[in-house]
Amino acid sequence: MFLLRVTMVAAIVLICVLFSLSSAQESCEGRCxxxxxxxxxxxxxGHCITYGDCCDDYQHVCVEATCSGRCNAGLDSSKPCQCNTACVSHGDCCPDYDSLCAGGDAGKETLSSVADQLWNLDVNRVSVTDYDVSYQGQVSSSNTGDSAAGPFFRYVNEAIFSRPTFSRLIPLLDNYNPNIGESESLTSAQWAEINSFLDEVLATSVMQKAYNxxxxxxxxxxxxxxxxLLKELWFNLYPRSSSGPIDSSGFEHVVVGEYKNGVSGFHNWVQFYQEEKTNTIDYKGYVSRSNPEIVGAQFTWNGHRKSKGSFFVASSPEFDMAIYSICALMHPNAVCSFTMNGHSIRIQTWDVSHKSGAQIASAYPL
Structure with a gap:
Protein backbone atom coordinates (compact mmCIF):
# COMPACT_ATOMS: atom_id res chain seq x y z
CA MET A 1 0.00 0.00 0.00
CA PHE A 2 2.84 2.38 0.92
CA LEU A 3 4.51 1.70 -2.45
CA LEU A 4 1.25 2.37 -4.28
CA ARG A 5 0.86 5.76 -2.57
CA VAL A 6 4.44 6.74 -3.41
CA THR A 7 3.87 5.78 -7.04
CA MET A 8 0.61 7.78 -7.19
CA VAL A 9 2.28 10.86 -5.67
CA ALA A 10 5.16 10.60 -8.15
CA ALA A 11 2.71 10.31 -11.04
CA ILE A 12 0.78 13.39 -9.87
CA VAL A 13 4.01 15.40 -9.55
CA LEU A 14 5.06 14.34 -13.04
CA ILE A 15 1.70 15.34 -14.50
CA CYS A 16 1.93 18.76 -12.81
CA VAL A 17 5.44 19.29 -14.14
CA LEU A 18 4.42 18.31 -17.67
CA PHE A 19 1.35 20.56 -17.47
CA SER A 20 3.51 23.44 -16.27
CA LEU A 21 5.94 22.94 -19.14
CA SER A 22 3.10 22.74 -21.66
CA SER A 23 1.52 25.93 -20.29
CA ALA A 24 4.88 27.72 -20.47
CA GLN A 25 5.27 26.71 -24.11
CA GLU A 26 1.85 28.20 -24.87
CA SER A 27 2.76 31.55 -23.27
CA CYS A 28 4.80 34.48 -24.58
CA GLU A 29 6.38 35.17 -21.19
CA GLY A 30 10.08 35.64 -21.93
CA ARG A 31 9.58 34.86 -25.65
CA CYS A 32 8.53 38.22 -27.19
CA GLY A 46 5.37 40.02 -35.39
CA HIS A 47 5.01 37.36 -38.08
CA CYS A 48 2.55 35.37 -35.96
CA ILE A 49 -0.13 37.98 -36.78
CA THR A 50 0.34 37.25 -40.48
CA TYR A 51 0.34 33.48 -40.05
CA GLY A 52 -2.29 33.31 -37.31
CA ASP A 53 -0.19 31.26 -34.87
CA CYS A 54 0.29 33.73 -31.98
CA CYS A 55 0.05 32.47 -28.41
CA ASP A 56 -3.15 33.50 -26.62
CA ASP A 57 -1.29 35.99 -24.40
CA TYR A 58 0.79 37.54 -27.25
CA GLN A 59 -1.29 40.73 -27.30
CA HIS A 60 -1.08 41.24 -23.55
CA VAL A 61 2.54 40.21 -22.95
CA CYS A 62 4.27 41.45 -26.12
CA VAL A 63 2.09 44.21 -27.57
CA GLU A 64 0.48 45.97 -24.63
CA ALA A 65 3.77 46.25 -22.71
CA THR A 66 4.38 49.66 -24.28
CA CYS A 67 3.69 53.32 -23.54
CA SER A 68 2.71 54.00 -27.14
CA GLY A 69 -0.35 56.28 -26.88
CA ARG A 70 -0.46 55.93 -23.07
CA CYS A 71 1.92 58.60 -21.72
CA ASN A 72 0.60 60.09 -18.45
CA ALA A 73 -2.44 57.80 -18.51
CA GLY A 74 -3.94 56.82 -15.16
CA LEU A 75 -3.28 53.46 -13.51
CA ASP A 76 -4.65 50.62 -15.64
CA SER A 77 -4.30 47.37 -13.73
CA SER A 78 -5.32 45.38 -16.82
CA LYS A 79 -2.02 46.39 -18.47
CA PRO A 80 1.28 44.62 -17.74
CA CYS A 81 3.05 47.95 -17.09
CA GLN A 82 2.30 51.64 -16.53
CA CYS A 83 3.20 54.95 -18.20
CA ASN A 84 2.86 57.77 -15.65
CA THR A 85 5.30 59.40 -13.25
CA ALA A 86 4.14 57.14 -10.41
CA CYS A 87 5.47 54.08 -12.23
CA VAL A 88 9.04 55.23 -11.49
CA SER A 89 8.55 54.94 -7.73
CA HIS A 90 6.47 51.77 -8.03
CA GLY A 91 8.90 50.14 -10.43
CA ASP A 92 6.22 49.11 -12.94
CA CYS A 93 7.03 51.37 -15.92
CA CYS A 94 6.85 49.90 -19.44
CA PRO A 95 10.26 49.35 -21.06
CA ASP A 96 9.79 52.30 -23.44
CA TYR A 97 8.57 54.77 -20.76
CA ASP A 98 11.79 56.81 -20.75
CA SER A 99 12.02 57.12 -24.54
CA LEU A 100 8.33 57.84 -25.17
CA CYS A 101 7.11 59.68 -22.08
CA ALA A 102 9.88 61.04 -19.86
CA GLY A 103 10.83 63.80 -22.29
CA GLY A 104 7.30 65.19 -22.29
CA ASP A 105 5.17 66.42 -25.19
CA ALA A 106 4.39 69.98 -24.09
CA GLY A 107 2.93 72.06 -26.89
CA LYS A 108 2.42 69.12 -29.24
CA GLU A 109 -0.95 68.16 -30.62
CA THR A 110 -2.16 64.93 -29.06
CA LEU A 111 -3.14 61.93 -31.12
CA SER A 112 -6.61 62.01 -29.56
CA SER A 113 -7.07 65.62 -30.68
CA VAL A 114 -5.99 64.71 -34.21
CA ALA A 115 -8.27 61.65 -34.29
CA ASP A 116 -11.26 63.75 -33.19
CA GLN A 117 -10.54 66.21 -35.99
CA LEU A 118 -10.22 63.42 -38.55
CA TRP A 119 -13.54 62.01 -37.36
CA ASN A 120 -15.30 65.37 -37.60
CA LEU A 121 -13.77 66.14 -41.00
CA ASP A 122 -14.87 62.81 -42.47
CA VAL A 123 -17.79 64.16 -44.51
CA ASN A 124 -17.74 61.04 -46.71
CA ARG A 125 -18.43 58.72 -43.78
CA VAL A 126 -21.63 56.81 -44.53
CA SER A 127 -24.72 57.98 -42.67
CA VAL A 128 -26.52 55.47 -40.43
CA THR A 129 -29.54 55.82 -42.72
CA ASP A 130 -27.50 54.60 -45.70
CA TYR A 131 -26.49 51.19 -44.38
CA ASP A 132 -27.73 48.43 -42.11
CA VAL A 133 -25.78 45.54 -40.59
CA SER A 134 -26.75 42.35 -38.78
CA TYR A 135 -24.26 41.15 -36.17
CA GLN A 136 -26.19 37.97 -35.32
CA GLY A 137 -24.33 35.51 -33.05
CA GLN A 138 -21.15 36.21 -31.09
CA VAL A 139 -18.37 33.64 -31.49
CA SER A 140 -14.92 33.01 -30.05
CA SER A 141 -11.84 33.28 -32.24
CA SER A 142 -11.47 29.50 -32.02
CA ASN A 143 -15.02 28.88 -33.25
CA THR A 144 -15.33 26.64 -36.31
CA GLY A 145 -19.12 26.67 -36.61
CA ASP A 146 -21.53 29.21 -38.08
CA SER A 147 -23.46 31.58 -35.81
CA ALA A 148 -24.84 33.80 -38.57
CA ALA A 149 -27.54 32.60 -40.94
CA GLY A 150 -27.40 35.75 -43.02
CA PRO A 151 -24.84 38.25 -44.31
CA PHE A 152 -23.29 41.00 -42.18
CA PHE A 153 -24.46 43.80 -44.49
CA ARG A 154 -28.23 43.77 -44.95
CA TYR A 155 -28.29 47.04 -46.89
CA VAL A 156 -25.93 49.66 -48.29
CA ASN A 157 -27.12 52.64 -50.33
CA GLU A 158 -24.81 52.18 -53.29
CA ALA A 159 -25.21 55.82 -54.29
CA ILE A 160 -22.40 56.52 -51.82
CA PHE A 161 -20.00 54.68 -54.11
CA SER A 162 -20.26 57.55 -56.59
CA ARG A 163 -18.44 59.79 -54.11
CA PRO A 164 -14.95 60.57 -55.48
CA THR A 165 -12.77 58.58 -53.06
CA PHE A 166 -15.14 55.59 -53.03
CA SER A 167 -15.44 55.59 -56.82
CA ARG A 168 -11.64 55.59 -57.14
CA LEU A 169 -11.21 52.91 -54.47
CA ILE A 170 -13.44 50.22 -55.95
CA PRO A 171 -11.49 49.77 -59.24
CA LEU A 172 -8.38 48.96 -57.16
CA LEU A 173 -9.97 45.98 -55.44
CA ASP A 174 -9.55 43.58 -58.37
CA ASN A 175 -5.94 44.53 -59.19
CA TYR A 176 -4.32 41.94 -56.94
CA ASN A 177 -3.64 38.22 -56.73
CA PRO A 178 -4.59 37.31 -53.14
CA ASN A 179 -2.42 34.18 -53.02
CA ILE A 180 0.56 34.75 -50.72
CA GLY A 181 3.75 33.47 -52.31
CA GLU A 182 2.69 34.12 -55.92
CA SER A 183 4.45 36.94 -57.78
CA GLU A 184 2.57 40.22 -58.10
CA SER A 185 2.92 43.03 -60.62
CA LEU A 186 0.98 46.16 -61.52
CA THR A 187 0.30 47.35 -65.06
CA SER A 188 0.56 50.98 -66.16
CA ALA A 189 -3.26 51.11 -66.23
CA GLN A 190 -3.43 49.87 -62.64
CA TRP A 191 -0.85 52.44 -61.54
CA ALA A 192 -3.00 55.09 -63.22
CA GLU A 193 -5.94 53.91 -61.07
CA ILE A 194 -3.76 54.14 -57.97
CA ASN A 195 -2.63 57.67 -58.82
CA SER A 196 -6.21 58.72 -59.47
CA PHE A 197 -7.20 57.37 -56.06
CA LEU A 198 -4.31 59.17 -54.37
CA ASP A 199 -5.29 62.44 -56.10
CA GLU A 200 -8.79 62.24 -54.63
CA VAL A 201 -7.64 61.16 -51.17
CA LEU A 202 -5.03 63.92 -50.93
CA ALA A 203 -7.65 66.52 -51.84
CA THR A 204 -9.84 65.68 -48.82
CA SER A 205 -9.83 67.66 -45.58
CA VAL A 206 -9.18 64.41 -43.70
CA MET A 207 -5.89 63.74 -45.48
CA GLN A 208 -4.89 67.41 -45.35
CA LYS A 209 -5.22 67.25 -41.56
CA ALA A 210 -3.14 64.06 -41.47
CA TYR A 211 -0.51 65.74 -43.65
CA ASN A 212 -0.27 68.85 -41.43
CA LEU A 229 5.32 58.46 -48.57
CA LEU A 230 1.71 57.27 -48.97
CA LYS A 231 2.62 55.43 -52.16
CA GLU A 232 5.49 53.69 -50.39
CA LEU A 233 3.42 52.83 -47.32
CA TRP A 234 0.45 51.49 -49.21
CA PHE A 235 1.09 50.69 -52.88
CA ASN A 236 4.72 49.87 -53.66
CA LEU A 237 5.03 46.10 -53.85
CA TYR A 238 7.23 44.02 -51.54
CA PRO A 239 7.85 40.36 -50.68
CA ARG A 240 5.77 39.22 -47.71
CA SER A 241 8.63 36.98 -46.60
CA SER A 242 12.32 37.87 -46.80
CA SER A 243 13.09 35.00 -49.18
CA GLY A 244 9.84 35.01 -51.16
CA PRO A 245 8.71 36.67 -54.39
CA ILE A 246 7.32 40.20 -54.64
CA ASP A 247 3.76 39.29 -53.77
CA SER A 248 2.15 41.96 -51.60
CA SER A 249 1.62 45.60 -50.63
CA GLY A 250 0.11 47.43 -47.68
CA PHE A 251 -3.05 48.13 -49.67
CA GLU A 252 -3.42 44.56 -50.88
CA HIS A 253 -3.00 43.13 -47.39
CA VAL A 254 -5.06 45.62 -45.37
CA VAL A 255 -7.82 46.54 -47.83
CA VAL A 256 -8.13 43.66 -50.30
CA GLY A 257 -6.94 40.73 -48.18
CA GLU A 258 -4.71 37.76 -48.91
CA TYR A 259 -4.74 34.07 -48.12
CA LYS A 260 -2.56 31.03 -47.63
CA ASN A 261 -3.85 28.43 -45.19
CA GLY A 262 -6.33 31.05 -43.99
CA VAL A 263 -7.17 34.69 -44.68
CA SER A 264 -4.49 37.26 -43.86
CA GLY A 265 -5.27 40.97 -43.59
CA PHE A 266 -8.70 42.03 -44.98
CA HIS A 267 -9.61 45.00 -42.78
CA ASN A 268 -11.89 47.12 -44.96
CA TRP A 269 -15.67 47.31 -44.92
CA VAL A 270 -16.11 48.24 -48.61
CA GLN A 271 -14.20 45.13 -49.70
CA PHE A 272 -16.21 43.03 -47.24
CA TYR A 273 -19.48 44.35 -48.64
CA GLN A 274 -18.40 43.88 -52.27
CA GLU A 275 -17.33 40.29 -51.60
CA GLU A 276 -20.55 39.51 -49.72
CA LYS A 277 -22.49 40.70 -52.76
CA THR A 278 -20.77 38.10 -54.93
CA ASN A 279 -21.21 35.36 -52.29
CA THR A 280 -17.45 34.81 -51.91
CA ILE A 281 -17.69 35.68 -48.20
CA ASP A 282 -19.63 33.65 -45.66
CA TYR A 283 -20.02 35.67 -42.46
CA LYS A 284 -19.90 33.38 -39.40
CA GLY A 285 -20.59 35.85 -36.58
CA TYR A 286 -18.81 38.56 -34.63
CA VAL A 287 -15.92 38.08 -32.22
CA SER A 288 -16.02 41.69 -30.97
CA ARG A 289 -17.85 44.96 -31.57
CA SER A 290 -17.31 48.49 -30.30
CA ASN A 291 -18.04 52.15 -31.00
CA PRO A 292 -17.54 54.14 -33.16
CA GLU A 293 -18.68 51.13 -35.11
CA ILE A 294 -15.87 48.59 -35.31
CA VAL A 295 -16.50 44.89 -35.84
CA GLY A 296 -14.21 41.92 -35.37
CA ALA A 297 -15.83 39.57 -37.88
CA GLN A 298 -15.31 35.86 -38.38
CA PHE A 299 -15.78 34.65 -41.93
CA THR A 300 -14.58 32.49 -44.79
CA TRP A 301 -13.44 34.06 -48.06
CA ASN A 302 -13.19 31.87 -51.12
CA GLY A 303 -13.13 28.95 -48.70
CA HIS A 304 -10.32 30.35 -46.55
CA ARG A 305 -11.08 31.07 -42.89
CA LYS A 306 -10.46 34.27 -40.94
CA SER A 307 -10.87 33.80 -37.19
CA LYS A 308 -11.15 37.56 -36.62
CA GLY A 309 -10.91 40.34 -39.18
CA SER A 310 -11.57 43.76 -37.66
CA PHE A 311 -12.51 46.93 -39.51
CA PHE A 312 -14.23 50.30 -39.17
CA VAL A 313 -17.78 50.14 -40.50
CA ALA A 314 -18.99 52.91 -42.85
CA SER A 315 -15.80 55.00 -42.67
CA SER A 316 -14.44 56.70 -45.77
CA PRO A 317 -11.35 55.44 -47.64
CA GLU A 318 -9.48 58.62 -46.72
CA PHE A 319 -10.24 58.22 -43.00
CA ASP A 320 -8.93 54.65 -42.89
CA MET A 321 -5.79 55.56 -44.81
CA ALA A 322 -5.18 58.67 -42.69
CA ILE A 323 -5.54 57.07 -39.26
CA TYR A 324 -3.61 53.93 -40.20
CA SER A 325 -0.81 55.98 -41.79
CA ILE A 326 -0.49 58.20 -38.71
CA CYS A 327 -0.32 55.19 -36.40
CA ALA A 328 2.15 53.38 -38.66
CA LEU A 329 4.49 56.38 -38.73
CA MET A 330 4.10 57.60 -35.14
CA HIS A 331 3.98 54.22 -33.38
CA PRO A 332 5.29 51.53 -35.74
CA ASN A 333 4.98 47.90 -34.67
CA ALA A 334 2.93 48.93 -31.65
CA VAL A 335 -0.58 49.60 -30.43
CA CYS A 336 -1.65 53.16 -31.17
CA SER A 337 -4.08 54.20 -28.40
CA PHE A 338 -6.27 57.31 -28.37
CA THR A 339 -9.81 58.53 -27.79
CA MET A 340 -12.05 59.50 -30.68
CA ASN A 341 -15.60 60.77 -30.58
CA GLY A 342 -15.66 59.92 -26.88
CA HIS A 343 -14.54 56.31 -27.32
CA SER A 344 -11.24 54.56 -26.60
CA ILE A 345 -9.64 53.25 -29.79
CA ARG A 346 -6.62 51.00 -30.27
CA ILE A 347 -5.01 50.37 -33.63
CA GLN A 348 -2.26 47.86 -34.26
CA THR A 349 0.18 48.45 -37.10
CA TRP A 350 3.06 46.34 -38.33
CA ASP A 351 5.96 47.36 -40.56
CA VAL A 352 7.68 45.12 -43.10
CA SER A 353 10.55 44.03 -40.86
CA HIS A 354 12.81 42.63 -43.57
CA LYS A 355 12.88 45.87 -45.61
CA SER A 356 14.39 49.26 -44.87
CA GLY A 357 12.01 52.20 -44.83
CA ALA A 358 8.37 52.26 -43.82
CA GLN A 359 5.94 49.95 -45.60
CA ILE A 360 2.76 48.72 -43.98
CA ALA A 361 2.63 44.98 -43.34
CA SER A 362 -0.72 45.26 -41.56
CA ALA A 363 -2.99 47.78 -39.83
CA TYR A 364 -6.30 47.19 -38.07
CA PRO A 365 -8.42 48.28 -35.08
CA LEU A 366 -8.31 45.99 -32.04
Missing part, protein backbone atom coordinates in the same frame (compact mmCIF):
# COMPACT_ATOMS: atom_id res chain seq x y z
CA UNK A 33 10.26 38.70 -30.55
CA UNK A 34 11.74 35.19 -30.54
CA UNK A 35 12.41 33.52 -33.88
CA UNK A 36 10.08 30.84 -35.25
CA UNK A 37 10.27 27.64 -33.21
CA UNK A 38 8.29 24.92 -34.95
CA UNK A 39 8.59 22.64 -31.93
CA UNK A 40 6.30 24.97 -29.96
CA UNK A 41 2.51 25.17 -30.41
CA UNK A 42 2.42 28.97 -30.85
CA UNK A 43 4.71 31.90 -31.64
CA UNK A 44 5.52 35.33 -30.16
CA UNK A 45 6.89 37.57 -32.92
CA UNK A 213 0.06 66.74 -38.30
CA UNK A 214 2.77 64.50 -39.78
CA UNK A 215 4.57 67.54 -41.19
CA UNK A 216 4.69 69.11 -37.72
CA UNK A 217 5.93 65.81 -36.31
CA UNK A 218 8.76 65.68 -38.84
CA UNK A 219 7.46 62.56 -40.58
CA UNK A 220 7.22 64.29 -43.98
CA UNK A 221 8.87 67.33 -45.54
CA UNK A 222 6.26 68.60 -47.98
CA UNK A 223 3.31 67.73 -50.20
CA UNK A 224 5.32 65.89 -52.87
CA UNK A 225 7.18 63.92 -50.21
CA UNK A 226 3.89 63.08 -48.50
CA UNK A 227 2.42 61.68 -51.70
CA UNK A 228 5.54 59.54 -52.20
Missing amino acids: GASLDQTLPCQCN YLLNEGKTTGTADFRD
